Amino acid sequence: MDWDKLRIFHAVADAGSLTAAGETLHLSQSAVSRQIRALEESLDTTLFHRHARGLILTEQGELLFDATVAMNKRLEAASARIRDSEDEVFGELRVTTTIGFGSLWLAPRLPHLYDKYPDLKIDLMLEEGVLDLPMREADVAIRMKEPSQADLIRKRLMSVRMRLYATQEYLDKFGTPRTMEELEGHRLICQNTSSAQVAASSGFVQHLLTYGISNSLTVNNYFGVLQAAIAGLGIGVLPDYVTVDFPNLIRVLDDVESNEVPVYLAYPEELRQSKRIKAFRDFVTEEIFEHRQRIKDENAQKTGS
Numbered sequence: 001m002d003w004d005k006l007r008i009f010h011a012v013a014d015a016g017s018l019t020a021a022g023e024t025l026h027l028s029q030s031a032v033s034r035q036i037r038a039l040e041e042s043l044d045t046t047l048f049h050r051h052a053r054g055l056i057l058t059e060q061g062e063l064l065f066d067a068t069v070a071m072n073k074r075l076e077a078a079s080a081r082i083r084d085s086e087d088e089v090f091g092e093l094r095v096t097t098t099i100g101f102g103s104l105w106l107a108p109r110l111p112h113l114y115d116k117y118p119d120l121k122i123d124l125m126l127e128e129g130v131l132d133l134p135m136r137e138a139d140v141a142i143r144m145k146e147p148s149q150a151d152l153i154r155k156r157l158m159s160v161r162m163r164l165y166a167t168q169e170y171l172d173k174f175g176t177p178r179t180m181e182e183l184e185g186h187r188l189i190c191q192n193t194s195s196a197q198v199a200a201s202s203g204f205v206q207h208l209l210t211y212g213i214s215n216s217l218t219v220n221n222y223f224g225v226l227q228a229a230i231a232g233l234g235i236g237v238l239p240d241y242v243t244v245d246f247p248n249l250i251r252v253l254d255d256v257e258s259n260e261v262p263v264y265l266a267y268p269e270e271l272r273q274s275k276r277i278k279a280f281r282d283f284v285t286e287e288i289f290e291h292r293q294r295i296k297d298e299n300a301q302k303t304g305s
Contacts, residue, residue: 005039010068073136090119097142100222102126128196140267162258165249170232187234192218204258
């Protein structure tokens with residue numbers, strides 16, 4: 001089967017039109033059309049339904065497109081390994097993690113990585129869904145649970161717990177709850193329990209709501225919860241890693257917290273020798289060490305005072 005024709009077919013299937021594919025491939029629409037017709041003739045099948053609004057894959061076209069998608073991912077993986085055979089750290093690194101961890105912890109620390117590797121390009125994909133690393137939907141992931149996919153190298157980074165936080169201004173105005181029962185008189189800011197999140201977080205919120213809290217604000221990610229808590233709207237349910245970077249938040253009910261949430265870094269086995277992966281892994285490890293040290297120092301200061 002002609003590789004060049006498959007490349008053109010993939011571009012057409014991905015774009016849904018001959019014109020758009022031609023622009024991507026720097027070919028005329030007629031040249032693209034001829035290659036598609038030739039591929040269909042060689043396979044003795046129809047790959048596209050032609051409509052006024054564009055092209056739709058036939059059942060046979062879907063099968064071929066699945067194959068070309070898999071081929072492209074393998075080629076990308078091979079290309080990444082070839083690039084990583086160089087001594088310098090450069091090029092694109094696709095990193096996926098949750099919206100909360102990515103926006104509140106990781107993104108503010110990325111300047112340290114860019115200072116060291118200015119030619120590195122990070123594509124940060126923040127979402128609650130789990131991307132398929134072996135299929136190269138991302139290069140490296142930071143996840144709030146141990147990855148279950150095969151052929152992954154995984155490293156446990158740290159543990160997170162959900163706790164209660166509010167501003168001093170809010171507590172001065174509405175009072176500081178001393179018991180769980182006193183939460184009833186406060187507004188709870190949290191993720192909706194039906195939102196995509198780790199079980200420990202959802203279970204913690206459900207437990208809090210058993211204390212008769214009737215006033216609440218729910219947000220579908222922790223960045224929103226943080227902003228609402230900082231604005232003094234109530235007591236926020238937030239991961240404990242926010243405390244270092246947002247010292248104006250005060251912990252409420254020091255003995256109340258969720259179960260432990262493990263945080264893992266994972267990447268495909270085939271990228272074991274990747275210098276970009278190593279650079280990112282070392283960066284995250286160093287930042288977590290510094291993060292822990294800052295918490296330790298702050299706790300020592302509080303104890304000393």
